[in-house]
Amino acid sequence: MSYQVRIEDTDHAFNVDEGESVIDAALRSGLMLPYSCRNGTCGTCKGELVEGAIAYPDGLPPAIDASEDAAGKALFCQARASSDLVIRVQEVREAGDIIPQRLPARVEQIDDLAPDVRRIFLKLPRDKHLSFLAGQYLDILLRGGQRRSYSLGNAPREDGLLELHVRHLPGGVFSEYAFTTMQPGALLRFEGPLGNFFLREDSDRPMILMGGGTGFSPVKGIVERALQVGTTRPMHIYWGARAEPDLYLNQLPRQWAEQHGAIDYTPVLSEPASDGDWAGATGFVHHQVLADHPDLSGFDVYMSGPPPMIHAARDEFTAAGLPADRLFYDSFEAGGD
Incomplete structure (x- = not known):
């Protein structure tokens, strides 16, 4: 029926x-x-x-x-x-051609970005192609019907590679494998693309993009897409992390800000090392956004990361005048084993 x-x-x-x-x-x-x-x-x-x-x-x-x-x-x-x-x-x-598919992929490259973060590049078979919007995610398909979701960390590329940022969760059904025995050449299966977190290219409003932890991954993809299409909209990128090593690609958004006058970048640490020389912003990343932009009524806001950050920021950003239909987010819900 x-x-x-x-x-x-x-x-x-x-x-x-x-x-x-x-x-x-x-x-x-x-x-x-x-x-x-x-x-x-x-x-x-x-x-x-x-x-x-x-x-x-x-x-x-x-x-x-x-x-x-x-x-x-x-x-x-x-x-x-x-x-x-x-x-x-x-x-x-x-959806057009942005339709979820179940596809095989081979691990092309593994980079250690931080003690607990790895970047994994996946390559599709020659006769396969994945249409996706930067910011969407994939579900890695595992034995027993389990799945683990990972955001795509890049905009569509000519070589077709798919970039994932994987944080090591001890005992995690996929991340444990990714940090112990996975090698280039390993074969995976996934379903995707999934989700509605992507750049709204029909808007001309300035953007705030906020990532928490590996929530930087889809933010990175969205920024790359914005640069691909030549947007001149102002973009203020915020990246919240506990300590400085957790800003695992910190030089990249710094480079964007140096090379593009419309881009600003503010990293924020919640637990900077007491014996370190961190002179940047501290505290909760969404509080720094509000300190810099107390009136959000004129912005589009994109945010991704852990649920507590998403829930707190959603309420406080709305109270600061952000229209509900201009808030786009991806909450990194942990998968239970």
């Missing part, structure tokens, strides 16, 4: 199979609705149920509470249709 889903105030409609999430059905039909984690924890896919009935397979997801549910809010990455639906979402795009 299938149901029809119509998106209010648009001419878009698609069918969703019984037991299929609304987001998965939209992707299958060539539409991109807002989403990120796909497990109900980040809230990116939150919209409104205008007509119809839905159910959640495992009860109410973490990113929506009972009062929101009662008011007609819904998390469409988890929602299953029980009837035909009319929904309202913040943004909808035709």
